[in-house]
Amino acid sequence: SYVLTQPPSVSVAPGKTAIITCGGDDIESKSVHWYQHKPGQAPVVVIRYGSDRPSGIPERFSGSDSENTATLTISRVEAGDEADYYCQVWDDSSDHWVFGGGTKLTVL
């Protein structure tokens, strides 16, 4: 089955840039979605289809991908960005959605 690999944690100081990676075999050929999940709240899509930012999501959030790695970049990090972030793809070989293991972003 398809596996997405994320670092368990990323720490960054306010105002700096956070980079969260999501590794998967030939992930560049898939549509990658990113979610922000804060405790006690429902997950929210922050990036759709690799790099598309939904309305209402700050421009500080951006996404990109290369052959085997998708990346979520959060510029000028704020305290309110502290959350768990998950990448997600559809694996058409198994007809399953797959989530990465999640990355806890800590704002120092």
Added chain:
Amino acid sequence: EVQLVESGGGLVKPGGSLRIACEASGFTFTDAWMNWVRQAPGKGLEWVGRIRSTFDAGTTEYAAPVKDRFIISRDDSKNTLFLQMNNLKNDDTALYYCSAAFRPESPFDIWGQGTMVTVSS
């Protein structure tokens, strides 16, 4: 207001059954491909399964850990999604979210707040 509201969670013994529900409002439920996603305590998000829109045949797909034990269904007349969980195991203990997408590989744009299912003797 666009909303998904889950209900029916609770405590159940191993081997038991439970049905949880998710009521939709504020969007065209019949167009939605509905998903169940769960989060075990201290763990990440795990996709459980989905049901296509009725227009797209209403067929279902399930993750391997729940296949043959869980059944997803929908009642479009009541804008409600269901998850029937049978032969429950301790590992099924989780917060269960319903979520809505509007195309086969589109992201889950709408989420509920979740309902907690605890499997314990």
